Amino acid sequence: MTGIDEISADRPSVFHLFSAPLLPATLMLGGGVTLYAVETYITATIAPSIVRDIGGLELLSWMTTLFVAAAVLGSIFVAMRPRGIGLRSVYVAGALMFGAGSLICALAPAMPLVLAGRTVQGFGAGILAGLAYAFIRFAYPEPLWQKASTLYAAIWGVSTLLGPSLGGLFSEGSAWRHAFMLLVPLCVLMAALAPLLLPRAEDDRAHGKIPILQIALLLAAVLLVSIAGTIDEASSKALLIAASIVATLSMLTVERRGKNRLLPTGAVMLAKPVARVYLTMFVLLLVLTSDIYIPYFLQVLHGVTPLMSGYLTALVALGWTFAAFFSATLFGRGANTAIVAGCVIEMVAVASLTTFLATDNPSGNLAVLGPAVIGMFLMGFGVGLGWAHLVTKVLSLVGNAEQDKASAAISTVQSLGSAFGAAVAGVIVNSTGLVDPGGVAGGVSAAHWLYVLMALPGLIAVTISLTLSSPAERQAR
Template sequence: MRPELFGPGRRATTVGILLLISMIAFEAMGVGTAMPAVVADLGSVSSYAWPFVAFTAASVVGTVLGGRWCDQRGPRGTLVTSPMLFGAGLLVAGTAPSMAQLLVGRVLQGLGAGAVAVAVYVLIALVYSERARPAVFALMSSAWVLPALVGPPVAGVVTERLSWHWVFLGIVPFVVVAVVLVLPAVRDLPAGRPARTGAHGRGIVAAALAAAAAVAALSWAGQHPTGLPAAVVAVVALALLVPALRRLLPAGSFRARRGIAAVVASRGLLSGAFFTVNAYLPLMLTSTHGWSLSAAGIPLIVGALGWSSAAAWQGRHPDLSRPTLLRVGFAFVTVGIAGLLAVAPSWGVAWLSLPFWVVAGVGMGLGFSSLSFLLLARSAEAGPGRVGSDSAAAQLTDQLSQATLVGVGGALLATTTSPAVALPLLIAGLLVLAVVGTGIAGRTNPL
């Protein structure tokens, strides 16, 4: 397997893919650490959420349009232009003297990041054999581990010793190197022929913009969960989102119909359940149990290590059934989330978060890598010229499920007496989603 990934004909492509994923991961981990300093310099606390909302909404548009472009023209153009767009966003944000310019940079970053992720999947489908793909997805998972471990502390030191501007600007060299390494593989790819638009393609731009607006609105409503305005915004957002999703997702996704629709639905359930807990776990440990911020980050680190280890293991076993591994992964995530019900209340045992979140991380390493493999396999079975749009649909469910469920958590915190009351309710709801995912995992097998 190693020669196919790192042999003379593949080494630059594999390393380039890892750098593309790593640049997005470092940006995601570092910017969150630096954002308090950014907002203090350029704006006020009331504008804290907008750099994140701008990135998320733009990434929805980049994801959808990048997938469509890959299906129509092949991934060659997207693999060159989207990292350059991401890099331009880093430069604009890194030199920003005002909040307005920062938001422009975040929009460019979101557009580039969304399109990059889709184009990488299409590249993997074209370049690597089906047997090698589990190992490729294992490497992609490992590309998130180093940024998760060193990104926040490095960003903190850079912000304190130099300036928050260098948190953005310091990633630009990674973008340049990644593009240079991917170019040899890109040159050998066919440019692609324009695909027939068909019913699914009509109105794709309008649907992408509607979904982006809905994500931004839901994020705002989650930040302001009380009062009539937030309720009205949430209702309008859902009214925009539902018809947009009918256009953007494979038919039957809401029912988890067998095949690619079940893969897309499973991706939303798995990501939504895990990453929402990941977002609120430090708050649970600090506010309810009095842990320091540094100590509260330890469960996230061990969870990331569990994810990477499990992803590496599945990569060494390409002959295992991926629907079965997905079900096992969902079961592990279910156990990990259920264990936090013994942590979240005020009477809970805080240290149990460590072993249970390792279990959840192992589940993600098995489940997420299996979903990535199944996505390419089922998309190929559904018909030619579908990998880009189906990869975009899976990534879109990631973004929407996380935005919606994190917003639900914010609403619970705002409407209950304390995190010790709100977070057990949130954990219980996410546990239901994980159980549902375990039940539908078998539907990813079309037989």
């Protein structure tokens, strides 16, 4: 019996990922996710320093918009790569692209070149994120698929604290360039080690043409909703969101009727369990992204300092990480229960903020602020409780020929959910008082309506999650 077989026979834990036979793959796959996650928060921290040093304030929002769009395209490339190109070769390409983008950013004399670097960097990041899931079935026995997803969630949670802290070290003058430059040799090292440390992965995808129209519509949807998230004017933001929804629905219609598919079979038909799993993931992320306004509400309504508000908001991500480890030992009926419970907890936690966060508490009274902080933690806890189980369901519900599509779609759903959540949250707060009348009164109104309305999609997630343990799902393989 091999080391991997022995792990399969035992009751698996996250620590099995770091056993001798699996450690090389874990370091490479986890390293790719870490690179993506930490860089996301470092760049958000040093962005103001970049503008102060080389200008381009009017282009600042595009640093994130282009990165996200390119990351979606990168994750799609994992599934749609030319035949004959193995996953290890794709990993090498992704690491080198990330490094090349970082180098461009580090040497950029003006913001347009920084944007070019962020686009290249985003494409590489999307590849690395997509590969983390695509490689799971080749790197680990099936009982450890969920554990690998738990590890990735933990990396994102830790990165919410580590990223801004590292970014702060490079926020003075032109030191921001070093934050990018330090990544270049690391990316080169990862590219060099990938063929040695990652397992060989058979290209067992089904034959078919590249679904160019679906990819174009999806990218249009991502760009439109990402741009919407950067605009303050409510009517323009709403118009862009509407256009993005049209592009998304058009993509799904083409996907359903076309022969060349971007998504795995059944992913656009709610009668199929895999579609309901993806929709649950999308809604969970959409609701969770309402946390982007928490730092503002903490500062304006509760008298919390900017630094402390940042750390308090990080409790959302830490809640996700804590819950991921908490539920990592659950299987079967316990895993299904965790998914439903997670959806309920997130919905209730968001609804609780309408009372505890949306209130005038300038002295920071802990009787009010304390429950709000608990609600923030539980927002992330709810998502983390079921996320790894949802990922495992996706991978177990599709055949081997569509595993790469299924893996890429996970990253795409994450990006779309976060982008739509940010844009919708922006429309809500700008329409309910954040800008007019503004101040404390506007903040209370905006916070109240934001979390009232964002709790409603949570009902959708709860309803769908109750169907994920149906006989149809158990039979669909």
